[in-house]
Amino acid sequence: MIKKFWFACLLMLIVIPASNAGVKSKSNTDYSIAYVNDFEGECEVRRNGTDIGEAIQDLYIPLYEGDTVSTETDSRIEVVFDDSTILKLDPNSKLNIKSLDRRGKNETIVELFKGKVIAIVKKLFEKEGFTVKTKMAMAAVKGTEFIVDTTGEDTVGVYDGAVEVSGLDMSGNVLHKIVLNRNEETVVTKVLRNPEKARRLGKNFIKRYKEISDLRGKIEYMRELRRSGKAQKFKVERRLKRIENLRTMMKSDPERFNNLPEGQKALVNEIMKQEPYLEAQQQAIDKKQQRTSRLKQYLKKRKPGESADTQEKATPEE
Numbered sequence: 001m002i003k004k005f006w007f008a009c010l011l012m013l014i015v016i017p018a019s020n021a022g023v024k025s026k027s028n029t030d031y032s033i034a035y036v037n038d039f040e041g042e043c044e045v046r047r048n049g050t051d052i053g054e055a056i057q058d059l060y061i062p063l064y065e066g067d068t069v070s071t072e073t074d075s076r077i078e079v080v081f082d083d084s085t086i087l088k089l090d091p092n093s094k095l096n097i098k099s100l101d102r103r104g105k106n107e108t109i110v111e112l113f114k115g116k117v118i119a120i121v122k123k124l125f126e127k128e129g130f131t132v133k134t135k136m137a138m139a140a141v142k143g144t145e146f147i148v149d150t151t152g153e154d155t156v157g158v159y160d161g162a163v164e165v166s167g168l169d170m171s172g173n174v175l176h177k178i179v180l181n182r183n184e185e186t187v188v189t190k191v192l193r194n195p196e197k198a199r200r201l202g203k204n205f206i207k208r209y210k211e212i213s214d215l216r217g218k219i220e221y222m223r224e225l226r227r228s229g230k231a232q233k234f235k236v237e238r239r240l241k242r243i244e245n246l247r248t249m250m251k252s253d254p255e256r257f258n259n260l261p262e263g264q265k266a267l268v269n270e271i272m273k274q275e276p277y278l279e280a281q282q283q284a285i286d287k288k289q290q291r292t293s294r295l296k297q298y299l300k301k302r303k304p305g306e307s308a309d310t311q312e313k314a315t316p317e318e
Contacts, residue, residue, distance in 0.1 A: 032062030033082045033100045037222075041075030041091075059242075060235055063097055070094040071115070078215075081108060084223045085130060086215055090116040098133070109133065116149045118208070120215050121161075122223075137188040137195065138174070140164040145212055146180075147205055156195075157185035157205040159212050167194040233285045240278050246271065 044053035048066025071077055071093050079087045089095055093115020101107040106128040121130045123143030130141040137154040144161025156165050158180045166177040167188050176194040186195040225231040250257050
């Protein structure tokens with residue numbers, strides 16, 4: 001039991017090669033509409049059209065329309081979308097990505113089968129939409145911070161912005177809707193399936209303000225990384241840090257590591273082999289940034305009327 005727990009802790013710090021983590025290609029990891037940003041404990045993804053889930057053992061694995069992510073006891077997962085919207089699933093939760101429509105518009109629909117999800121959604125424009133559905137309710141968002149809880153009756157709470165909450169009948173048709181504003185919540189009962197009158201945010205949701213603040217800071221940082229073109233470097237450095245943490249854990253308790261089953265030790269060794277590849281990737285990114293920096297400096301110093309054809313001659317060779 002102790003071995004199993006210790007290895008589970010290792011998995012929270014490690015990176016599995018793309019081929020073992022369900023990643024279709026490097027480009028998919030870098031540019032997919034949605035991906036796993038972080039996770040803790042035992043989480044899994046069930047790909048669209050499959051009946052068997054695969055354990056999530058890597059950061060940044062891509063998620064696609066129709067995929068379902070789920071968490072076990074004491075497990076959590078963060079999913080980030082291309083517009084820097086972030087979702088965080090609580091323990092014992094399951095969420096399906098129903099729609100990632102990007103054909104001339106930007107519409108995301110997810111369905112929460114069970115559990116709780118917290119969301120930080122960017123401010124949306126006309127023809128953009130973000131919706132969380134449950135069996136009994138639908139929360140349509142226009143740029144906000146909110147939580148949806150299905151552990152009893154379906155409850156929706158808003159920390160900032162506004163959410164339109166609709167009650168749904170057994171066929172998924174809208175029965176009645178209300179608008180929740182900042183610091184308000186509503187309940188959709190199983191019997192009536194209509195959202196109750198908006199009331200002040202309850203204690204169970206208020207105590208998660210710190211969590212909302214942390215997610216807000218994280219997503220703002222990620223948005224800044226994208227604006228500055230540093231997102232890829234950040235991802236590589238983060239993976240290298242996890243490998244460094246793994247190595248530290250192995251050295252601090254080598255006996256327990258050596259007592260792991262051979263299959264688990266082999267998995268850890270494969271993870272460590274990714275370090276040279278990631279370091280080479282980091283060096284390539286650094287060189288590219290250096291070239292870009294030198295080019296910008298050259299363009300600033302170039303005299304008015306000077307031909308850009310001299311750019312390569314004026315720029316130092318690699």
